[in-house]
Amino acid sequence: MLKKMYKIIKQPQKIVLWANWKGYMNWLPDKIYLNIMYISRMKKKLDLKHPKSFNEKLQWLKIYDRHPKYIQMVDKYEVKKYIKEKVGSEYIIPTYGVWNSFDDINFEMLPDQFVLKCTHDCGGLVICRDKRTFDIEAARNKINSCLKRNYFYNGREWPYKNIKPRVIAEKYMEDPTSIVLKDYKFYCFNGKPGFVQLSEGMERHSTASMAFLTLEWERLPFERSDFLRINNIPSKPLNFELMKSLAEKLSEGHLFLRVDLYEINGKVYFSELTFSPTSGFIPIKPIEYDEQIGRLLALPNKY
Numbered sequence: 001m002l003k004k005m006y007k008i009i010k011q012p013q014k015i016v017l018w019a020n021w022k023g024y025m026n027w028l029p030d031k032i033y034l035n036i037m038y039i040s041r042m043k044k045k046l047d048l049k050h051p052k053s054f055n056e057k058l059q060w061l062k063i064y065d066r067h068p069k070y071i072q073m074v075d076k077y078e079v080k081k082y083i084k085e086k087v088g089s090e091y092i093i094p095t096y097g098v099w100n101s102f103d104d105i106n107f108e109m110l111p112d113q114f115v116l117k118c119t120h121d122c123g124g125l126v127i128c129r130d131k132r133t134f135d136i137e138a139a140r141n142k143i144n145s146c147l148k149r150n151y152f153y154n155g156r157e158w159p160y161k162n163i164k165p166r167v168i169a170e171k172y173m174e175d176p177t178s179i180v181l182k183d184y185k186f187y188c189f190n191g192k193p194g195f196v197q198l199s200e201g202m203e204r205h206s207t208a209s210m211a212f213l214t215l216e217w218e219r220l221p222f223e224r225s226d227f228l229r230i231n232n233i234p235s236k237p238l239n240f241e242l243m244k245s246l247a248e249k250l251s252e253g254h255l256f257l258r259v260d261l262y263e264i265n266g267k268v269y270f271s272e273l274t275f276s277p278t279s280g281f282i283p284i285k286p287i288e289y290d291e292q293i294g295r296l297l298a299l300p301n302k303y
Contacts, residue, residue, distance in 0.1 A: 016040040054293040058280030070159035096169040113172035120163035121151035155279025188251030189296040222289035237263040
């Protein structure tokens with residue numbers, strides 16, 4: 001097995017990523033798989049015995065911090081029940097329906113605008129802004145492709161392994177005061193928000209932009225190399241203090257949890273919970289901030 005691992009490691013990054021996408025690496029044990037992917041994507045060895053950087057500690061958590069309730073927390077349908085119990089239903093985006101397959105969807109009962117999401121992955125998203133021009137066939141192809149894949153094998157994020165693949169329809173949310181929808185992602189360490197990732201236009205990766213900010217709404221000196229930079233930081237959300245409070249309540253009892261929220265038409269809405277942003281392969285620049293952020297995440301003394 002080790003010979004096979006080293007043979008894969010020596011291959012160019014594109015070959016490794018292609019083999020992973022095709023499912024040829026699904027048979028690998030989690031630790032070996034993550035070591036291969038970490039070298040391929042981060043260009044350095046993964047230290048699970050003495051993790052220091054933020055990305056290394058996220059990899060450690062993926063292996064050693066596993067709890068059945070995490071499955072509900074990342075399931076895009078079941079998490080709504082969790083949010084209702086923890087902070088209240090007023091923060092939940094309305095759901096029109098949930099189905100086991102795309103062909104089960106009754107589009108006649110849906111409004112002119114809606115959003116389709118797969119419950120078990122990241123990326124299975126289709127937005128309908130006008131049902132008259134909605135390309136149902138393109139939506140079917142995308143959703144069906146996502147429903148066939150077990151998202152767990154992409155980054156070995158354990159909570160996704162046993163989620164039942166389904167598709168939900170949600171209310172289409174827009175804010176007339178903003179051209180693109182803003183996403184406020186609170187990075188919470190040991191139950192306390194540490195900083196915020198402001199994202200814009202996340203429905204399209206190639207044009208999406210982001211910035212990292214302090215809780216005082218000041219730009220932090222690091223970025224992500226895979227997204228555009230937000231040059232002009234908008235004003236702090238009107239409900240920022242409420243957002244912080246919600247993020248703290250939802251992350252209580254967790255070593256790390258990212259709580260994603262929206263502010264739309266002056267009201268706060270829940271987006272999602274994330275245990276491993278970018279599956280622990282975040283391209284932080286300058287790279288030294290990977291370790292500085294890692295200091296915020298205190299792992300158990302004995303590991």
